[in-house]
Amino acid sequence: MLKSYRFREEREADWRKLDLILTRAENSGVKALTDEDMMALPHLYRQAVSSLSVARSISLDQNVITYLEGLCTRAYFYVYGARTSMGERMAQFIRADWPEAVRGAVLSTLLAAFFLFGGAALAFFLCLQDMDWYWTIHGQSFGEIRTPDASVEALRSTIYTDPGEVGQDRLTAFAGFLFNNNAQIALFAFALGFAFGIPTAWLLAWNGIILGSMYAVFWDKGLGYEFTGWLLIHGVTELFAIVLAGAG
Known part of the structure; x- marks a missing residue:
């Protein structure tokens, strides 16, 4: 004992x-x-x-x-x-883990959305009042078609394009540019958060300003509805991803 x-x-x-x-x-x-x-x-x-x-x-x-x-x-x-399989783990992540993480960051997500879309709204109304603001934001770009000086037909051609008129190489290059640009914005928005979120807030606001000024150009030419549809095709997921990256 x-x-x-x-x-x-x-x-x-x-x-x-x-x-x-x-x-x-x-x-x-x-x-x-x-x-x-x-x-x-x-x-x-x-x-x-x-x-x-x-x-x-x-x-x-x-x-x-x-x-x-x-x-x-x-x-x-x-x-x-x-142990769960990779498929089960991915399903668990999509079904529960990721939504829970987003809900846990709801305040920072709303703040990131405020900077992005707030900047867009500010630039939109400023440019509608005076299109000189567009040139202040974008500067003089000789190769850019979507400017206040462009005609309605020229702006419309950037939205409605017959696939047969555009080479596959150009479509691939444009898709690659969009992906690369938005991926860089998202990565920088996430990485710059270490500095108390100040660079992230500026990055989100600036990209919102660029978006809002471009939106104003199409709106002023009576193409706001068409530009909205063009933007929603890829903007819903990509802008949301940028907001989440900024919130992270």
Whole structure:
């Protein structure tokens, strides 16, 4: 009995710690565990298994062996539980994890959207009042067709284009440009957040200003509805991605 008492006294603190972690996981789920608990769980499990092996080999008190067997069995399912497949994990991410992450960042997401679309609204109304603001924002670009000086027909041709009139190489290049440009904006919006979000706010606002001034050009020519449709084709997902990156 004395040998069993000493054996238990030397190791009982670790057993109780493991039992506490398992009880918390069983009652509230694994997400309730802290990073420290997750790091300690495998180590405490191995210690408990080692203690069980020793207890069996030296024929300690049966109550101790029974307790350790139950403790190790409970811990086994959390350390070596069934792993989900990649498909299941992706489905879980899309169905639950990603929406939960977005909901958790709702305030920063709304703030990022405010800077992007607020800048767009500001430039839109400024340019409608005075189109000189467009040139202030964009500068003189000799190769740009979509300017206040362009005719309605010229602006319309940038929206309604017969695929047969545009070479595949040009379509590929344009798609690549849009992807590269929006990806860069999203990456910079996310990366610049380390500086208290100030560069990110400026980047979002500036890109909103560019978008709003361009929108004003089409609106002023009576093509606001058409430009909106053209923008929504790719803008819904891409602008939302930029907002999320800025919120991150």
